[in-house]
Each structure stands twice: as C-alpha cells, then as structure tokens.
Amino acid sequence: MHQLLNHCLIxxxxxxxxxxxxxxxxxxxxxxxxxxxxxxxSIDYEYIQEDLANKSELLLTSNPGLQKVPVLFHAxxxxxxxxxxxxxxxxxxxxxxxxxxxxxxSDRAQSRFLAYYIDTLYCPWMKExxxxxxxxxxxxxxxxxxxxxxxxxxxxxxxxxxxxFFGGDEIGFLDIVVGCFLGWIKFFGIIFGFNVxxxxxxxxxAQWGKSLWSHEAxxxxxxxxxIHMNFFKMLLGFLPPMPDMPIPA
Amino acid sequence: xxxxxxxxxxxxxxxxxxxxxxKLKNVEYEIIYEDLANKSPELLKYxxxxxxxxxxxxxxxxxxxxLVILExxxxxxxxxxxxxxxxxxxxxxxxxxxxxxxxxxxxxFFGYVMKQGKDQEExxxxxxxxxxxxxxxxxxxxxxxxxxxGFLDLAFGWLAENSRPLEVITGLxxxxxxxxxxxxxxxxxxxxxxAIKESWPDQETLIAKYQEIRESKGK
Numbered sequence: 001m002h003q004l005l006n007h008c009l010i011x012x013x014x015x016x017x018x019x020x021x022x023x024x025x026x027x028x029x030x031x032x033x034x035x036x037x038x039x040x041x042s043i044d045y046e047y048i049q050e051d052l053a054n055k056s057e058l059l060l061t062s063n064p065g066l067q068k069v070p071v072l073f074h075a076x077x078x079x080x081x082x083x084x085x086x087x088x089x090x091x092x093x094x095x096x097x098x099x100x101x102x103x104x105x106s107d108r109a110q111s112r113f114l115a116y117y118i119d120t121l122y123c124p125w126m127k128e129x130x131x132x133x134x135x136x137x138x139x140x141x142x143x144x145x146x147x148x149x150x151x152x153x154x155x156x157x158x159x160x161x162x163x164x165f166f167g168g169d170e171i172g173f174l175d176i177v178v179g180c181f182l183g184w185i186k187f188f189g190i191i192f193g194f195n196v197x198x199x200x201x202x203x204x205x206a207q208w209g210k211s212l213w214s215h216e217a218x219x220x221x222x223x224x225x226x227i228h229m230n231f232f233k234m235l236l237g238f239l240p241p242m243p244d245m246p247i248p249a
Numbered sequence: 250x251x252x253x254x255x256x257x258x259x260x261x262x263x264x265x266x267x268x269x270x271x272k273l274k275n276v277e278y279e280i281i282y283e284d285l286a287n288k289s290p291e292l293l294k295y296x297x298x299x300x301x302x303x304x305x306x307x308x309x310x311x312x313x314x315x316l317v318i319l320e321x322x323x324x325x326x327x328x329x330x331x332x333x334x335x336x337x338x339x340x341x342x343x344x345x346x347x348x349x350x351x352x353x354x355x356x357x358f359f360g361y362v363m364k365q366g367k368d369q370e371e372x373x374x375x376x377x378x379x380x381x382x383x384x385x386x387x388x389x390x391x392x393x394x395x396x397x398x399g400f401l402d403l404a405f406g407w408l409a410e411n412s413r414p415l416e417v418i419t420g421l422x423x424x425x426x427x428x429x430x431x432x433x434x435x436x437x438x439x440x441x442x443x444a445i446k447e448s449w450p451d452q453e454t455l456i457a458k459y460q461e462i463r464e465s466k467g468k
Binding site: 077109 | 297310312317320321324325337340341344345348349382
C-alpha cells in the first residue's frame with residue numbers, strides 16, 4: 001500500500017510538470033473529453049483556443065490530414081489527435097492516478113466498443129437531427145436515438161455494477177465519453193422538446209446524468225449554459241424556422 | 250478450456266485480421282460462417298447494434314468491432330506474440346493509423362477498384378494520396394509496427410492480401426514498385442509470415458469472388 005501511494009505521488013508530481021498543451025475550440029464535446037481526462041489525472045496544461053472558421057498554422061501543421069480539434073502536444077513528442085486515442089494515452093502515461101479505462105480486458109473492450117458506437121452513430125444522429133429539415137428523417141432519427149439511449153441504459157446497469165458511474169465509484173472512460181454530451185442533451189430537451197435521456201425510459205441513465213453533472217470535476221470542464229445556448233442559436237440561425245419549433249429566447 | 254467462437258464471412262478483411270491474430274497467439278477457436286443475406290439468430294443476439302461480422306465470443310461474452318477485438322485478443326492472450334507496443338506514444342500512433350486506415354484508406358481503395366469508368370477516375374487521386382501516407386510510414390521501418398510485425402500490420406493486412414487479386418481483375422497496377430517501393434516490399438514480407446501465408450482463402454478464390462462482385466455492380 002505504501003509503495004502504491006509513493007507511486008501515485010511520483011506520478012502526480014510528474015503530472016504537474018507534464019509540459020502539456022491542448023488545442024481546442026469552444027463548445028466541442030470532443031475537446032471537453034480531453035479536458036475531463038486531464039483534470040482527473042491532475043495534469044497541468046496550457047489551453048490554446050482555435051478558431052475553426054479561420055484555421056491556424058498550428059492546427060494545419062499538427063493535424064494536416066483531418067484538421068480537427070482536439071490536438072494534444074506533450075513536451076517534444078509528436079502531436080496527437082482523436083479524443084479517444086488521447087484519453088487512452090493519458091491513462092497509460094499515468095496509470096496510477098485516477099485510472100480511467102476499466103482494468104479487465106472484457107470491460108475495456110465493451111467500453112471501447114460503446115465509445116466507437118457513440119462516435120460513429122449516436123452522436124452523428126444527434127447532429128443530423130439538429131440540422132435536418134425532413135420531418136420523416138427527423139422521426140426516424142428520433143427513434144434511433146431513443147433506441148440508442150435504451151441500449152446505453154442497459155450498458156450502464158451492466159458496467160456500473162450498482163454504483164453511480166460507468167466507472168463504478170469513480171468517473172471512468174464511458175462517463176467522459178458520453179458525459180461530454182450532457183450539455184447538448186440538456187439543450188435538446190429545451191429547444192427540440194425531445195429528451196434524449198428520459199427519466200421514465202432511462203431511469204438509471206437519468207440519475208447518472210445528475211450525478212455526473214453535479215460532480216466537481218465536471219463543473220470545471222463542461223462549457224457554460226451560455227456557450228451551449230450560443231452554439232445552438234448559431235446552428236439554428238442557419239436554418240429556416242419550422243412552424244412547431246420554439247425559437248430560443 | 251476457454252471457449253472461443255468467431256462469427257465470420259470468409260472474404261471480409263475485418264474478419265481476416267482476427268483470424269490472423271488468433272493464429273499468431275495459438276488460440277483455438279470455432280469459426281462460424283455467416284450468410285449476411287440470412288443472418289443467424291446467434292449473430293443478431295451477440296451483435297444487435299451493427300449486426301455485422303466479425304464478432305468474437307469468449308466464454309459467452311461478445312466483443313464487436315475488429316480493432317476492439319484485436320486489442321482484446323492482445324490483452325487477454327498476452328504471453329504470446331505481443332501485437333501492440335508497450336510505449337504509450339507508439340501505441341497511440343498505431344491506434345491513430347489503424348483508425349485512419351479503416352475510415353479513409355480502405356473505403357477509398359475498395360471504392361476505387363470496384364468502380365468503373367468515370368467514377369473510378371474520380372476516386373483515383375484520393376486513393377493514391379492515402380496510399381502515399383502509408384508509404385511514408387514505412388520509410389525507416391521494416392514493418393508498419395517497427396522492426397517486427399504487429400497490430401498496425403494486421404490492420405493494413407487487407408492491402409497486402411487484396412492488391413494482387415484486384416490487379417488481376419481490374420488490369421490496373423495499383424501498388425506499382427516505382428511509386429510505392431516500401432509498400433511493395435512490406436506486402437511481400439507480410440504475406441510470407443507463416444500465420445498469414447497459411448490462412449484461407451487463397452489468392453485464386455479471392456480473385457473469383459471479387460470478379461463476381463464487380464460484375465454484379467456493373468449491371
């Protein structure tokens with residue numbers, strides 16, 4: 001036990017001297033994920049704001065292929081992109097400080113699979129729902145998102161093993177991967193009148209959302225209500241209003 | 250004894266990389282071939298979300314998505330033939346390039362060879378640009394994973410395995426030695442690895458299958 005404590009302390013002091021920089025943009029849930037991981041690992045870092053409408057030299061040289069944020073710079077090492085890959089890297093360089101991925105291979109595989117599902121289906125469905133004008137497609141997307149939330153509810157029950165988070169007693173990988181969308185989910189409810197996570201359909205997930213939202217680590221990384229509202233207004237500003245949609249104040 | 254099942258189709262590049270990994274790790278497993286036009290209740294039970302192959306079932310726990318399965322195999326059977334490197338940065342690089350391979354290179358490559366006429370011409374530039382990036386990865390290395398083969402080689406193994414069959418059916422020299430000397434060398438080395446060389450299907454069967462698909466799309 002004494003050895004483990006020493007190990008942790010050494011790693012925390014390493015974390016403080018990490019020479020870490022994060023290139024991000026306002027309101028991006030993928031950037032929020034990395035901020036979350038850095039917070040949990042107690043890593044000090046410099047945050048560099050990127051304007052995606054006017055991409056910087058730094059972004060274009062560090063992530064030439066995809067030109068996306070987040071990008072992580074660790075000392076003189078090669079810059080790293082893709083939020084899920086960055087989180088696993090941070091977990092591996094400081095394995096004893098707030099472990100993020102579960103420890104057994106089967107739970108790790110389930111978590112990685114669900115993260116893949118979130119990024120390739122669930123999140124794109126939410127984005128498309130916000131932007132599409134075709135009401136038939138909107139209905140279809142609503143159905144898919146609801147089914148997805150039911151599946152996440154089942155996954156939560158299985159992986160949390162009765163505790164507050166996907167990671168158990170502590171915030172873990174899926175808490176970060178899904179939790180970064182809590183702001184979007186909240187505003188979905190307000191603007192579209194559609195509860196992606198619903199107290200009746202997804203009771204455990206709804207409770208999880210509340211626990212995560214009120215956690216001290218979350219409050220420090222999730223963008224403010226104002227940023228979310230501005231983001232949605234900006235998105236909706238590009239679209240002609242639909243008759244049945246409330247206009248945000 | 251541990252029970253390992255793999256739901257597969259014989260031609261899927263995503264399945265193939267799992268077959269190679271299991272062989273390299275000396276894992277005994279049962280393979281179940283699926284007819285994707287008529288999926289088995291078992292497949293739908295184990296992969297209800299995507300309903301796709303490969304699915305690895307180990308002691309009744311189902312793992313889906315081929316790159317996730319590869320990491321699971323590497324972590325579970327970790328005493329033989331390690332696939333991913335130990336260094337976190339090297340691991341991150343391999344994960345990044347494997348993802349790039351699956352999301353960009355593979356779709357554009359197969360799209361390019363399966364199309365005909367004008368459509369094919371249009372996707373040529375993108376495919377060549379992607380291949381050039383992979384070529385650069387091999388500039389100072391024997392294999393994509395370094396001195397010896399590993400995770401990233403398995404992830405790009407589809408390119409080694411399929412390039413000659415597709416050349417035969419399209420008549421196009423896709424990986425020519427002048428433009429892609431590193432890739433050509435890598436391809437030959439990869440196909441000589443015993444576990445890869447001994448895996449079915451053979452090149453002739455692949456050629457026949459792709460010819461069939463190309464003709465049905467041309468109609």
